[in-house]
Amino acid sequence: MARIPDAxxxxxxxxxxxxxxxxxxxxxxxxxxxxxxxxxxxxxxxxSFTVSPTKxxxxxxxxxxxxxxxxxxxxxxxxxxxxxxxxxxxxxxxEVPREARQRAANPESxxxxxxxxxxxxxxxxxxxxxxxxxxxxDDRGVGEAVRAQFSVGYAPEGFSALKDALGTDxxxxxxxxxxxxxxxxxxxxxxxxxxxxxxxxIHDRRGRVIAFGGRVLGKDAGPKYLNxxxxxxxxxxxxxxxxxxVRQANRTLARLVVVEGYMDVIALFEHGVTQAVATLGTxxxxxxxxxxxxxAPDVYFCFDGDxxxxxxxWKAVESVLPRMRDGRQAFFLFLPEGEDxxxxxxxxxxxxxxxxxxxxxxLSQFFFDTLSEGVALSxxxxxxxxxxxxxxxxxxxxxxxFGDLMQQRLAEITGLQAKPAAxxxxxxxxxxxxxxxxxxxxxxxxxxxxxxxxxxxxxxxAPPYRFVALRQPGIDLLTELIALVSARPEITxxxxxxxxADRKEGAALQKLASQDLPGxxxxxxxxxxxxxxxxxxxxxxxxIDELQDKQRGEGLDEADKAELRExxxxxx
Numbered sequence: 001m002a003r004i005p006d007a008x009x010x011x012x013x014x015x016x017x018x019x020x021x022x023x024x025x026x027x028x029x030x031x032x033x034x035x036x037x038x039x040x041x042x043x044x045x046x047x048s049f050t051v052s053p054t055k056x057x058x059x060x061x062x063x064x065x066x067x068x069x070x071x072x073x074x075x076x077x078x079x080x081x082x083x084x085x086x087x088x089x090x091x092x093x094x095e096v097p098r099e100a101r102q103r104a105a106n107p108e109s110x111x112x113x114x115x116x117x118x119x120x121x122x123x124x125x126x127x128x129x130x131x132x133x134x135x136x137x138d139d140r141g142v143g144e145a146v147r148a149q150f151s152v153g154y155a156p157e158g159f160s161a162l163k164d165a166l167g168t169d170x171x172x173x174x175x176x177x178x179x180x181x182x183x184x185x186x187x188x189x190x191x192x193x194x195x196x197x198x199x200x201x202i203h204d205r206r207g208r209v210i211a212f213g214g215r216v217l218g219k220d221a222g223p224k225y226l227n228x229x230x231x232x233x234x235x236x237x238x239x240x241x242x243x244x245x246v247r248q249a250n251r252t253l254a255r256l257v258v259v260e261g262y263m264d265v266i267a268l269f270e271h272g273v274t275q276a277v278a279t280l281g282t283x284x285x286x287x288x289x290x291x292x293x294x295x296a297p298d299v300y301f302c303f304d305g306d307x308x309x310x311x312x313x314w315k316a317v318e319s320v321l322p323r324m325r326d327g328r329q330a331f332f333l334f335l336p337e338g339e340d341x342x343x344x345x346x347x348x349x350x351x352x353x354x355x356x357x358x359x360x361x362x363l364s365q366f367f368f369d370t371l372s373e374g375v376a377l378s379x380x381x382x383x384x385x386x387x388x389x390x391x392x393x394x395x396x397x398x399x400x401x402f403g404d405l406m407q408q409r410l411a412e413i414t415g416l417q418a419k420p421a422a423x424x425x426x427x428x429x430x431x432x433x434x435x436x437x438x439x440x441x442x443x444x445x446x447x448x449x450x451x452x453x454x455x456x457x458x459x460x461x462a463p464p465y466r467f468v469a470l471r472q473p474g475i476d477l478l479t480e481l482i483a484l485v486s487a488r489p490e491i492t493x494x495x496x497x498x499x500x501a502d503r504k505e506g507a508a509l510q511k512l513a514s515q516d517l518p519g520x521x522x523x524x525x526x527x528x529x530x531x532x533x534x535x536x537x538x539x540x541x542x543x544i545d546e547l548q549d550k551q552r553g554e555g556l557d558e559a560d561k562a563e564l565r566e567x568x569x570x571x572x
Contacts, residue, residue: 004085008097009070010490012085015092018056018069018494025076025294027325027398034516038398040076041065043322045395050514055453055493059514066510068494080109083206112233115175116201116209118166123153123199123212126161130154133198136217140263141346146270149245151201155194155214162192180211180228194226200262202234202280203244210234213241213262213280225261227281237285240277241265243295249274255298257357258284258316259341264302267342272350276341284316289323298329300357302341305334314370317363321393324363326400331360364406367393368413383414443538444474445512447531450524451481452493452513457528458485467535470542475535477505540567 019035022028028035028051039049039060048062059066065075073084082096089096127133127147133154137147146152155162162181167173173190176182183193197214204210211228228234242265246256249269257276259265268276275296279288284301292299301316303309313332320330333356335344345353361369371389376382390410397403411417451457461482468479484499485491493513500506517524547564550556556564 004082005097006488007490008094009085010488010492010495012088012092012094013056013068013070013492013495014490015094016056016069016088017053018058018072019051019053021069021088022051022058022072025290027327027400032516039063039065052493052516055513057492057494057497057513059510061514064510066494066514067498068492071494071498077205086206109233111171111175112179112231113208113210115166115172115181116179116211116233119162119176119179119181119212120151120153120199120201120209122162122165123155123201124151125153126156127152127154127198130156132217136198140267140342142266142270146266149269150242150266151209152266153199153201155192155197155199157196159191159195162194163190178231180231180234193228197226200241200266202228202239202241204233204239205244205247207244207248210239211236211280215262225281236280236282238287238291239280240288240291241280242269242277243291245269246275246277247295253296255300255357256292256296257300257302257341258292259302260304260312261340261342264341268345268353271345271353273345273353283312284319286319286322289316289319293323293325293328297327298331300331300333300360302333302335304340305337309334310370313366317367317370318393320363321367322396322398324402325398326402328402330363331357332363332366333357333360364409367406368409372413377413383416386410387414387416442472442474443531443534444472444478447528447535448474448478448481448509449512449515449517450528450531451478451485452496452509453515453517454521454524454528455481455485455491455493455496456489457525458482459489460525460529461532465532467532467539470535470539472535472538537571540571543567544571 019028022037023035026037026040026049028037029047031050033052033054035051035053036047037049037051038044038047039062041049041060042063042065044062049058049060049065051058056068057066058068058072067075069088070081070084073079073087074081077084077087079087085096137152142152163173163176167176173182177190181193182190184190194212194214196217198217200213200215201209202211202213211231211234213228214226216222216224216226227236230236240258241262246253253275255275257268257273259268259276259278261278265276265278268274277292279285289299299320301313303313313334316330316332324330335341335356341353344356348356368386368390371386375386377386387410394403394406394410397406458481463486465479465482467475481496484496488495497506497509497513500509519527544564544567547556547560547567550560551564
């Protein structure tokens, strides 16, 4: 973080509403001055994740996750630091300093992005010169506009075309290899991974090329589709093909349609259905599900109607259920045998495909229909078996209306009443009738807690600070916190704690910052200034004791006597 000016980060976080950032990804419920939710970073049944708009800080009491809006985007959206800063700066209308951007960029990642971009442009040039590859796209009805929109290209035949074109030195060869563009045989010979294939670049959420998919042209030439391997930039379980193009084509998104292949996405775009994405040769993962719902409230999964298609649909159900917060919907469209989205949209047009989507099966219906297969619901044993199958899955649904209605539907089918929710635990009490009082804090601890609640309180103090000479645990930490805020007046609680992330004080500061102190900003100000005044008085008493001990021993010189008179006067 230090490679971007602290002042810029402080201003960025001051302009950013962390509640707004997190609310766009995790549904929050207001509780007093703060917001709560089930933690997005670990599985839990009751909310232990809190977000404070005054502190601009989040904290999970269960797993300990905490930080600012920047760290939330890094952990939740899996962005690098600079990407998270860029995202927040764009929302705040700020420009990341150019020099800082260059310094903060990871040189290793930057090299991979550059070589992948070069490869993409190389494949596009090869497509322009290949009648065979362009003929394939013509036959599939893919026009020039959509080819350009998706940067479609062609990897020529031969084992070293790309390597010869881009592998001009050892570093470039290493980058091509790390980017997943080269393969090596048992004899150690390195060659192009993609050969004689139509190439589909895969873009990340910033529009950068991170991988490729290739569709073979020749028969008996290996797998029909070939994807890049996992690389430092590409994790297929976290990416969706076409999402970048979807976001560019739609100002707002009411729905996303999940299909199985690159050509399905491109064919739908060609016919005006610009909300299609595809998983990359893998089943729908929890990361896919979260990414889908972060971009649209309604998600339609489009699969073949055969056994494999329904198995893939059930995998999607398992990933989607824990993310079915209120306001989200999932549907399943099963296509007739021998059909795919490409063939459907070419024969029926966008209107016909949309009509099929309108008839898609809701998640709730597909869920109970699938679990009821092979179960005799007319018998007690059969209904018990359905309940046994359904309950562990329904328990994963977040609290809300959808989860309640799913439990209600299970009760209607089986005749079993849903188990009541556990009552909230009562506060811990002593043997008497009154709750246990919280432990008393030291004055230093109180001052630090208040400062974490509202860092700007440090600006109320004018140096020099008398209390810095006090020999008490925590004084050095309090002094450092005040100095940090004085040097960075816009600093937030989250950033302040982040400064101590790798130090032993970090855990204690996180715990203090997560507390919800009673009172309001004016009361905190008065309490903080009173705490500092108490520490100043204790410092005076400490120095008086020292001088009086010296007086009883070796005696005081004139300067010591003058200081003692001044301190006694100050104490009175």
